[in-house]
Amino acid sequence: MSEQLLHLVFGGKVKDPTGLEFENTDELDIVGIYPNYKEAKNAWKGASQAKVDDALTKYVVVHLHRLLEPETK
Numbered sequence: 001m002s003e004q005l006l007h008l009v010f011g012g013k014v015k016d017p018t019g020l021e022f023e024n025t026d027e028l029d030i031v032g033i034y035p036n037y038k039e040a041k042n043a044w045k046g047a048s049q050a051k052v053d054d055a056l057t058k059y060v061v062v063h064l065h066r067l068l069e070p071e072t073k
Helices: 037-050 064-068
Strands: 007-013 029-034 057-062
Touching: 007 037, 007 064, 029 037, 037 057
Parallel strands: none
Antiparallel strands: 007 029, 007 057
């Protein structure tokens, strides 16, 4: 069994497509929390592709395990 490394996937409309400042944090789309990067990346990919025609909608993967335990990978 591999080590659990939690990842959060979320997204929403950004003010500038080159940045990460979201227009309205109340309207963020929380896709989910995943036990590893592979599953998080698949979820990110699906959410991103669903909004591919909207240049101002951006999804990201956050490495929660790095926030919870900074000494881990």
